[in-house]
Amino acid sequence: MSQSFRHPEILEIARRDGKVTVEGLAQHFGVTLQTIRRDLTELADAGRLERVHGGAVLPSGTINIGYEERRHLNNVGKASIARECAARIPDGISLFLNIGTSTEAVAQELLHHKDLMVVTNNMNVANILVANPDCEVLVTGGTLRRTDGGLIGTLATDSIRQFKFDLAVIGCSALDAEGDILDFDIQEVGVSRAILRHSRKTYLVADHSKFKRSAPARIASLAEVDLFVTDEPLSSALARSCESWNTGVVVARAERAEAG
Template sequence: MSFQERKKKILMILDEFEALSVMEISRKLSISPATVRRDLQDLSEEGLLQRTHGGAMKLDNLPFVAFHKKQTANTESKQEIGKLAAAQVVDGDTIFMDCGSTVFAMCAHLKKLNKLKVITNSLPIVAELIDTPGIGINLIGGELDKERRAVHGDMAVQHIDTYHVSKAFVGVDGISLQNGLTAHSEKEAQITKAFLKNAEQVYLLTDSSKIGKDAYVKFGTLKSIHFLITDAQLTGPLKKKIEQEGVRVLQ
């Protein structure tokens, strides 16, 4: 049975039963548990189901559905960026992770580490990493944005200001040579500014569709970041000009 055939059948039985363990899916489809685990991970990375401890559940049964719908946009690009970003993290690091869906794509690859501390305002990141041995989680406190599944506000900024980390991984709504880093939301810009201030190295994760474009809240210059992690579509003069600002581009 091909992956596409297994994918269709797994989603069909999850639609019927809402949540199943690896062993239950294995028995129902007559495929090995190892194959089921691999398929569930692939489907989770595509944003088509939610992995649970020992199995999976359909997205309609989650409090994080809106986030996962956002996560499915530019899925392949986000997964590649997330994988490259996670490769910059080493055992023993303490890192900031914001609530963006591209930053969330790091999670599957961070699980390979033996010792890591994650400070985040993202509930989906907490849900994804909470059962991973070796990863400690510090959830930022403050006001909960139910749509974004993230914590914001003045108390959240105060929380962030009590820490200093080696690396921060943040997203952006727009980045340009003229206006630097921009966001659609003042509260998200506030959180990102706090991350930038309290990290030794800042990694900005975004697909190339947001480069050269602006949102309405300006919150930082290109000199606020050290690394730009993006897809292979960023080439030519724009890439060179960004690098001339002191930003190292990783693709």
């Protein structure tokens, strides 16, 4: 297989897993370690990956990856996270769902919930929940971000301030080793902080790829979240921190693992 065919698949594996290893790729493609090292160097030189010891990761930076790419990134893990999260959302409450493909997956799992009032600044969430006749859907104002259907800015924040939600489910772009919840868009960060202030409880949904990325703007700490639902175990240090903060952690088990 020539490098022109390997490179797109290497990038797809990196988007799915957050990281690729030289040994893993050599075994996957049936080529030498040196060949894979050369591939990774070329991808790094092109700005598509960042080299790390033993492999490469998606590049960190100040710009998020595209919405369509995010939609297809770790779908299995996001679906498992969404099921675990939705199972902990009771009927008959007021709920906020923010921008992100993970919160959209949660919305999909709420189609059979009863007597919900859902407020959202995510047009995709609103369109999903239209299919649930027992769910009242309210959409905030705000500036439409065409790339992902998000509503951001002062109007969105002012809308949120009119409410006190029973529960908010939020996503993020990255999560660092200290437990800081990060994002790329400063305006979106302002909206997310307002959501936290105006919710009695908050759940964070984020798959393992978020641990391997970086973003420049801080939303909050996991210490400010009641429950974190993810798809892989936390580091021992972060798990201890969550325990000290009384932040619950649920690790969703993907169906692919059961399938063998």
